[in-house]
Amino acid sequence: MAGEILDNKGRGEAGWQWPAIHPEGRKFGLIALAVSLFFLLVAGWDIIGWPLLLLSLGVFAFFRDPERVVPQTENAIVSPADGQVTQIAEVEPPLELQIEDGSGFAGLARGPVTRVSIFMSVFDVHINRAPVGGTVRRVVYIPGRFLSADLDKASEENERQHILVERSDGLKLGFTQIAGLVARRIVPFVKPGDMVAKGQRIGLIRFGSRVDVYLPAGTDPKVMIGQTVIAGETVLAELGETGLIEGIAQ
Structure with a gap:
C-alpha cells in the first residue's frame, strides 16, 4: 500500500495488515524476548519468564510502524x-x-x-x-x-x-x-x-x-x-x- 494513491471517490484498495516494527525497536524487543526464553527454557523460572515474554511483546507493539494515508491538500x-x-x-x-x-x-x-x-x-x-x-x-x-x-x-x-x-x-x-x-x-x-x-x-x-x-x-x-x-x-x-x-x- 505504501506510495499508493487513494481518494474519497473509491480509488485504491485497502485491507488490514500487521504493522511493521521499526528497526529502532527490533533490538529492544529481541533482547527482551531472548531473556524471557532463557528464563522459560533454560532456567525454568516460569514466574519470571512469562511476564518477560509479555513484556517483549509489548516492546514490539510499542515500536509498531503502520502505514498512514496522508491528505495531500496543499494547505x-x-x-x-x-x-x-x-x-x-x-x-x-x-x-x-x-x-x-x-x-x-x-x-x-x-x-x-x-x-x-x-x-x-x-x-x-x-x-x-x-x-x-x-x-x-x-x-x-x-x-x-x-x-x-x-x-x-x-x-x-x-x-x-x-x-x-x-x-x-x-x-x-x-x-x-x-x-x-x-x-x-x-x-x-x-x-x-x-x-x-x-x-x-x-x-x-x-x-x-x-x-x-x-x-x-x-x-x-x-x-x-x-x-x-x-x-x-x-x-x-x-x-x-x-x-x-x-x-x-x-
Whole structure:
C-alpha cells in the first residue's frame, strides 16, 4: 500500500495488515524476548519468564510502524503524532526556533501563535511525522529534565528537540518533540537540509512523550481539547483558516 494513491471517490484498495516494527525497536524487543526464553527454557523460572515474554511483546507493539494515508491538500497541516490533544494555547514560539542560528535561514517570526500539544501514552504509535512538506531548516536538541509530558512547563524544562520546516512557498512551521516521565531518548531521522514530504517519518520518542506544533499566525486548529489524533492523517489545521470549533464529550 505504501506510495499508493487513494481518494474519497473509491480509488485504491485497502485491507488490514500487521504493522511493521521499526528497526529502532527490533533490538529492544529481541533482547527482551531472548531473556524471557532463557528464563522459560533454560532456567525454568516460569514466574519470571512469562511476564518477560509479555513484556517483549509489548516492546514490539510499542515500536509498531503502520502505514498512514496522508491528505495531500496543499494547505492542510497534519498531526505529527498519535495521541490526545491535551493543550491548545497562545504562546511565543521557542527562542531556538526564532533567533538567528548562523545558517542564513530566518526562523519563526516573533509574536504569539497557537500551540497544539499532543500527548502520547505508552500505548500510542511513537513514530513522528512531518506536519508539512518542505526543507528541514533546523533540528535543535536541548537536554533537560523528565517531568510528566502533560505538564505545561515540560515545553521549557524537559529534554526536547525543535524542528523547523520551510515549505516551497516560504511558509515556516515549527514543532517540538518532548521527552516525558518515562521517555528517555529522542531519535531523529532527519537533519538540516533534508527535504521531507508531508506525513514523512521524521523521528520517534521512546516510551511516552509529547509533541508541540506551532501553527502559523492567522491559523486556528481544526482539533479540540481531548480529541484523539493520528500522525500523518488527522488534519490539525488549514492554513489561513480561523474560527471556533466546539465538541461534546460523550
